[in-house]
Amino acid sequence: MKHSFTFTIRLAAMALIATLAAAHATALTLPQQIGDNMVLQQKTRAALWGWAKPKSTVKVKCSWSTTPVSATADNKGRWLAKVPTVEGNYNPQTITIEGDKQTITLTNVLIGEVWFA
Secondary structure, rough: OOOHHHHHHHHHHHHHHHHHHHHHHOEEEEEOOOOOHHHHHHHOEEEOOOOOOOEEEEEEEOOOOOOOOOEEEEOOOOOOOEEOOOOOOOOEEEEEEOOOOOEEEEEEEEEEOOOOO
């Protein structure tokens, strides 16, 4: 009886993990490094990335540009878009990322010089 209970608990835990992994793979998500209040390097192609449903299209729209950038998620759902940035300024910008019938809007994004110390 003890072994049967342990097996049931393990099976339930594996089912929960599989469900959470499947939900993560189908949801448009971003890493912690990409979010509100971030600063992007000026006059470059800034890399934005995340996860979405495998083989789905992700569209990135930046408030400083009229041209959206598209990326396609790979077999594991990873996507990468490189957006051209303008000369640095003090105007807060927004980035809208759309995919999997979801929209994520990043606010208060600044463009300028990024230094690591």
